[in-house]
Amino acid sequence: MHINPHLFILPRTPGQIVWDYKNHKQFELNLKYSTRLAELIDDPNNFNGQHTIDAQLLSAGIISTTTLVTVEWGWDELSKIFHIGTKNIPCNHVPHDIHEWSKQYLDHCTEVLTTPAPQARACERSADALTVLPKPCRLPQGSLAEALIKRKTCRAFTGEAVSLESVSTLLYLSLGYLHERENDIDDGVVEGLGARRSSPSGGGLNACEGFLLVQNVIGLEPGLYAYRPAEHTLSFIRPLPVQPLGQLLCGQHFINNLPVGLFITSRFDKLWWKYEHSRAYRMAYVEAGHISQTFQLVATAQGLHTWLTGALTDNQVEALLGLEDSAEQPLFFVGCGQSDGQVMCMELKALLNAQGQEQ
Numbered sequence: 001m002h003i004n005p006h007l008f009i010l011p012r013t014p015g016q017i018v019w020d021y022k023n024h025k026q027f028e029l030n031l032k033y034s035t036r037l038a039e040l041i042d043d044p045n046n047f048n049g050q051h052t053i054d055a056q057l058l059s060a061g062i063i064s065t066t067t068l069v070t071v072e073w074g075w076d077e078l079s080k081i082f083h084i085g086t087k088n089i090p091c092n093h094v095p096h097d098i099h100e101w102s103k104q105y106l107d108h109c110t111e112v113l114t115t116p117a118p119q120a121r122a123c124e125r126s127a128d129a130l131t132v133l134p135k136p137c138r139l140p141q142g143s144l145a146e147a148l149i150k151r152k153t154c155r156a157f158t159g160e161a162v163s164l165e166s167v168s169t170l171l172y173l174s175l176g177y178l179h180e181r182e183n184d185i186d187d188g189v190v191e192g193l194g195a196r197r198s199s200p201s202g203g204g205l206n207a208c209e210g211f212l213l214v215q216n217v218i219g220l221e222p223g224l225y226a227y228r229p230a231e232h233t234l235s236f237i238r239p240l241p242v243q244p245l246g247q248l249l250c251g252q253h254f255i256n257n258l259p260v261g262l263f264i265t266s267r268f269d270k271l272w273w274k275y276e277h278s279r280a281y282r283m284a285y286v287e288a289g290h291i292s293q294t295f296q297l298v299a300t301a302q303g304l305h306t307w308l309t310g311a312l313t314d315n316q317v318e319a320l321l322g323l324e325d326s327a328e329q330p331l332f333f334v335g336c337g338q339s340d341g342q343v344m345c346m347e348l349k350a351l352l353n354a355q356g357q358e359q
């Protein structure tokens with residue numbers, strides 16, 4: 001007999017909350033049950049199938065007949081609980097198509113809007129000591145300012161093909177190791193950690209990596225590719241999955257014909273090699289955010305529109321990228337393509353219109 005390795009226990013007088021964070025289940029144990037669990041933790045071989053509590057703990061998955069596989073984790077339990085506990089979030093029903101998604105999203109927004117919005121920040125509630133800033137008229141000229149202003153999240157794409165040159169530029173400027181900076185590395189930088197990207201990187205480790213999803217790029221077979229930043233090359237991983245892209249992104253089907261996208265991953269093993277404390281886990285996301293923004297600005301500067309999400313159907317994405325039980329984990333997705341710039345998909349707009357007409 002084995003104790004489920006993905007449990008943590010919270011004291012909540014008069015009971016104990018046993019939380020199976022991998023399977024998103026919680027159980028409240030009274031003194032009798034928690035005492036019995038403590039005995040089984042002390043020696044799982046004391047398990048007795050005839051014992052009612054033991055049988056219940058077994059059927060709840062708190063105890064298991066088989067050894068449950070645990071991933072290798074280089075930080076403390078806190079980040080592990082958070083990372084695994086927020087994966088594959090339970091969803092009663094993943095929308096199968098764009099109509100289902102639109103309905104579900106609209107219902108969700110309607111429900112949220114029935115509760116009051118959070119108050120303004122304390123510093124914004126007082127009018128004291130205000131310094132009025134001059135008009136931001138001194139914007140730097142050129143494509144950066146333009147890209148910053150034009151970048152917006154779109155949710156309708158034409159599906160039109162994107163050129164390979166465009167994809168190459170996107171990857172080089174977002175994730176590539178810049179040749180232009182090779183002669184600009186300080187002497188103190190440790191050998192092997194000299195590669196520099198357009199985005200800053202925690203500890204100079206370049207822990208973030210990218211997998212390109214190709215649906216419609218001229219000159220590239222549709223499929224998944226790993227980007228290799230040192231060589232600026234792509235290695236083919238596998239063809240596109242049978243299920244539409246939206247299925248991998250928690251049912252956001254409006255995105256199914258996005259021509260190209262990037263799954264941004266983080267090499268936790270690199271981070272925990274240099275940074276022992278699990279606070280470094282936060283940095284993985286901060287770095288992914290930098291890369292996502294750069295990708296969007298480069299895409300915008302090329303006349304493309306962008307979309308992004310952190311709502312990954314983790315187990316499917318990991319399988320697709322070949323990262324199951326790996327120290328490299330997918331964190332974010334960003335994509336781009338031609339669009340008429342619509343913020344909302346047609347199907348959601350139609351529902352909103354219908355709702356407006358009913359009122």
Ligand SMILES: Cc1cc2nc3c(=O)[nH]c(=O)nc-3n(C[C@H](O)[C@H](O)[C@H](O)COP(=O)(O)O)c2cc1C
Pocket residue numbers: 151152153154155252308309310311
């Ligand atoms: C961390 C993060 C997660 C997001 N996730 C989603 C998402 O799952 N689906 C989506 O359609 N948009 C997503 N967005 C886009 C936001 O809805 C969008 O940025 C916001 O509405 C502001 O619009 P703008 O990007 O056009 O300025 C996300 C944005 C961020 C920064």
